[in-house]
Amino acid sequence: MSEYSSLLSDLSENITNEDLEQLKSACKDDIPEDQSNAITCSKDWFSYLEKNDKLAQDNLYYIEHIFEISRRPDLLTRVIEYRTTVLKISEDDEIDTKLTRIPSAKKYKDIIRQPSEDEIIKLAPPPKKA
DSSP states (O other), rough: OHHHHHHHHHHHHHHHHHHHHHHHHHTTTTHHHHHHHHHSSSHHHHHHHTTTOOBTTTBHHHHHHHHHHHHHHHHHHHHHHHHOOOOOOOHHHHHOOOOOOSSOHHHHHHHHSSSOOOGEEEEEEOOOOO
């Protein structure tokens, strides 16, 4: 199994039917309603995106965008890990070449990262009562 197939399989396992409805809704401008109704599982969704040139082994930007607007940072992070480890496209390369129209998942990584001592805002003590 290729690493790309493995990625899609991993993503599929983490998309529930409820998630799928949300993802299809996020794609409503790109998937006609009659075809959207025919998509009943995440594998169908990925297949539709591939057939319509929205998804390919080296083109993951559309699903990154969909995962971001659907508030699925867990799935977005997996796609970005694939992009950086398998495709060897780093966040810096992405910014330098403007390969994508969405911000990277760096902000999600920042949420997990603990702030440094310099980044913590120090509050002044409350004024003393006279």
